[in-house]
Amino acid sequence: MENVDYKELKKGGFMRQIQKNYFSMRLKSVGGQLTVQQLETIQKVAEKYGHGYIHLTSRQGVEIPFININSISQVKTQLGEGGVKVGACGPRVRTITACQGNSICPSGLINTVEVAEELEKRYGGRELPHKFKFGVTGCCNNCLKAEENDLGIKGGIKPSWNNSECTFCGLCEAICPAKAIKVGKTDKQLYFEPDKCIYCGKCVKICPTSAWSGKSGFIVSFGGLYGNRIAIGRRLLPLIFSIEILYKTIDIALAFFEKNAKNGERFANTLDRVGWKLLEKELNKAL
Missing domain, CATH: 3.30.413.10 (Sulfite Reductase Hemoprotein, domain 1)
Known part of the structure; x- marks a missing residue:
């Protein structure tokens, strides 16, 4: 855990929670649109790796809270298979x-x-x-x-x-x-x-x-x-x-x-x- 690059994780859409080693994961959407396939994928990931719910942000985004640091790799793989990409945070162009x-x-x-x-x-x-x-x-x-x-x-x-x-x-x-x-x-x-x-x-x-x-x-x-x-x-x-x-x-x-x-x-x-x-x-x- 000592070698975790939290700055790089935040850049990739993983924001630290107050709970140790847990992240709220921001997902990529454009213009507030997600397909049914993407929604199904998000549901499965939230159930398996999170606490079974999502958070809708003020900027048409979706976040899955309570992603454990040890599950990040598996989460990204499963999301990618369902056509879902992780969003961007930090000093860059954000969700459109x-x-x-x-x-x-x-x-x-x-x-x-x-x-x-x-x-x-x-x-x-x-x-x-x-x-x-x-x-x-x-x-x-x-x-x-x-x-x-x-x-x-x-x-x-x-x-x-x-x-x-x-x-x-x-x-x-x-x-x-x-x-x-x-x-x-x-x-x-x-x-x-x-x-x-x-x-x-x-x-x-x-x-x-x-x-x-x-x-x-x-x-x-x-x-x-x-x-x-x-x-x-x-x-x-x-x-x-x-x-x-x-x-x-x-x-x-x-x-x-x-x-x-x-x-x-x-x-x-x-x-x-x-x-x-x-x-x-x-x-x-x-x-």
């Missing part, structure tokens, strides 16, 4: 969280599952100065609380109004949470203030005559933090419509973090120290 997005949810504006899977392929487990969290949410209802993450991605839509199709019913004004739309039913006029628009797309979805239309895109926030210190992620860019530009944006943000962060410093703290304008300048220069 996502809601169900537009493939399931009527409110969804982007395919969150595809984005989460691509984020995992590109960045999952990447070594960084400190832990780094991605959150992907399908619309401005913000179920995944994008701005709490180091980098948040939220579905948005830029609306456009067609006068010839409008009946001036007033539904868009009634539903607009930003109060960016005013409808004059008497004078048959519609007043839209784009600067107030939050890109929620509710006007597009509710319009009965398709007078409102729009193009879906990605709202990106940087530097969110939720722990001992709370910071809300900030938007530094307009709505992004290209998936290639989205990943280029992320590449720039991670490179900036690697270049400027002190060891053990979260992204938000780095930005506060070196200046948000510096990241904004690098983004605008490259995009």
Whole structure:
């Protein structure tokens, strides 16, 4: 036991419990999705090597508590045979969280599952100065609380109004949470203030005559933090419509973090120290 590398175990998803020689084992999931086969495997491992239960984390993860240090090798083998991988802890990209997005949810504006899977392929487990969290949410209802993450991605839509199709019913004004739309039913006029628009797309979805239309895109926030210190992620860019530009944006943000962060410093703290304008300048220069 004296030669146990606890740091390496934590890196591989094994977190020490208060009980000596026992670990809570974090499992890998992407976008909160697990197959039935994976669930069956997790059940068997929890029954055989744990205490017969699992813990669901706040970030769509699964942990199996009470894994004895002497069982780690057997546990990893059995999990692997059932298609389950161990998660990541420590200073690296953590579990990618996502809601169900537009493939399931009527409110969804982007395919969150595809984005989460691509984020995992590109960045999952990447070594960084400190832990780094991605959150992907399908619309401005913000179920995944994008701005709490180091980098948040939220579905948005830029609306456009067609006068010839409008009946001036007033539904868009009634539903607009930003109060960016005013409808004059008497004078048959519609007043839209784009600067107030939050890109929620509710006007597009509710319009009965398709007078409102729009193009879906990605709202990106940087530097969110939720722990001992709370910071809300900030938007530094307009709505992004290209998936290639989205990943280029992320590449720039991670490179900036690697270049400027002190060891053990979260992204938000780095930005506060070196200046948000510096990241904004690098983004605008490259995009």
